[in-house]
Amino acid sequence: MKRNMIALGATLFVALIVWISCTERIDAGYEGIKVKLYGSDKGVQDVSLVTGRVWYNPITESIYEFPTYVQTVNYENFTVNAKDGSVFTVDPTLSLRVSNGSTPKIFIKYRKQIDEILGNTLVNHIKDVYRIEFNKYSTDSIISNREKFEAGVQAKMIAFLEQEGFILEQLTSGIQYPEAITQAINAKNAAIQKAQQAENELKVVEADAKKMIVQAEAEAKANELRQTTLSPLIIQQQFIEKWDGSTPLYGNSPVIFKELK
Known part of the structure; x- marks a missing residue:
């Protein structure tokens, strides 16, 4: 009885080894193919094996896995x-x-x-x-x-x-x-940047010049306006406002009001 149990266990063990050696698991993300090793039709079967466990004869066939992911x-x-x-x-x-x-x-x-x-x-x-x-x-x-x-x-x-x-x-x-083309492109880009910089600087100079012209024109107009609006009475009024009330230590005393004719 004991010998029969040992024989049965050995048989099951061998069967397990054969079962494992005759199957192949095709994992997800892979595509498996069954290749015949002998015969006139040796090559690949006209089928694609899906994921899962595949049965095959290891003596006459082989299993290959190809990844299908990127x-x-x-x-x-x-x-x-x-x-x-x-x-x-x-x-x-x-x-x-x-x-x-x-x-x-x-x-x-x-x-x-x-x-x-x-x-x-x-x-x-x-x-x-x-x-x-x-x-x-x-x-x-x-x-x-x-x-x-x-x-x-x-x-x-x-x-x-x-x-x-x-x-x-x-x-x-x-x-x-090519190196020559790269150098030409770099030189062209540098020239464009330099021209752009010069243009920007010119715009700044022009803006400053226009500003100075506007200021000069405004000042000229202000002077012209002051000259046309000043009268003897206004001049006397400005003199009074600026006089501190003191008289000079020598010479004639200042005439505050001048007789107008």
């Missing part, structure tokens, strides 16, 4: 030529995710994990998108039509990634102008 990849910068030969540096950053149900398609084409596909395999394709768009523009047209240029790159990137089974969420090109 991932951000900052690629190494590279150089590309404009239509007129100027060299631009591009430092792209892409935020993208696997399109729902596209995991089998991606695995059939690349047979790699998602990190390797995004980090290495797609790099040359991304560079080609930029090369094609840059070759449409001269240096000046890129600078003056930056928004249109970026829209063209994004449209091509969306189309390319969509056919590969990805959805582009955000794209940052990180374009750096």
Whole structure:
């Protein structure tokens, strides 16, 4: 009896090990695929496995998980030529995710994990998108039509990634102008700022000059008004108001009132 219990326990233990080794849990935020390792149909089944626990034969099949959440990849910068030969540096950053149900398609084409596909395999394709768009523009047209240029790159990137089974969420090109162009732009901006400063200073000088003219005109008009309004009686009145009542120590006494004729 005791031996039977031991045998039963061992059997259950082995069955548990087999059960664990024959199942795989696909977590939320991931899409799983079942890959056949042998036979003429080896590759990926034409199904996408949803989240949950999946049964499979570990001898003849494998389970792969692909994340379906948004991932951000900052690629190494590279150089590309404009239509007129100027060299631009591009430092792209892409935020993208696997399109729902596209995991089998991606695995059939690349047979790699998602990190390797995004980090290495797609790099040359991304560079080609930029090369094609840059070759449409001269240096000046890129600078003056930056928004249109970026829209063209994004449209091509969306189309390319969509056919590969990805959805582009955000794209940052990180374009750096050639050194000569950067220096020219900086010089132009400095000249504009200097001209603006000179214009502002001129406006201040003009304002001060106009203020002085207004003050001088007002003073002249006041003097003219005083000269036309002064009369002998007013002069005598002002003299009386300003006289302190003292007489000089020598000479004639002042005449307070002068006979008017």
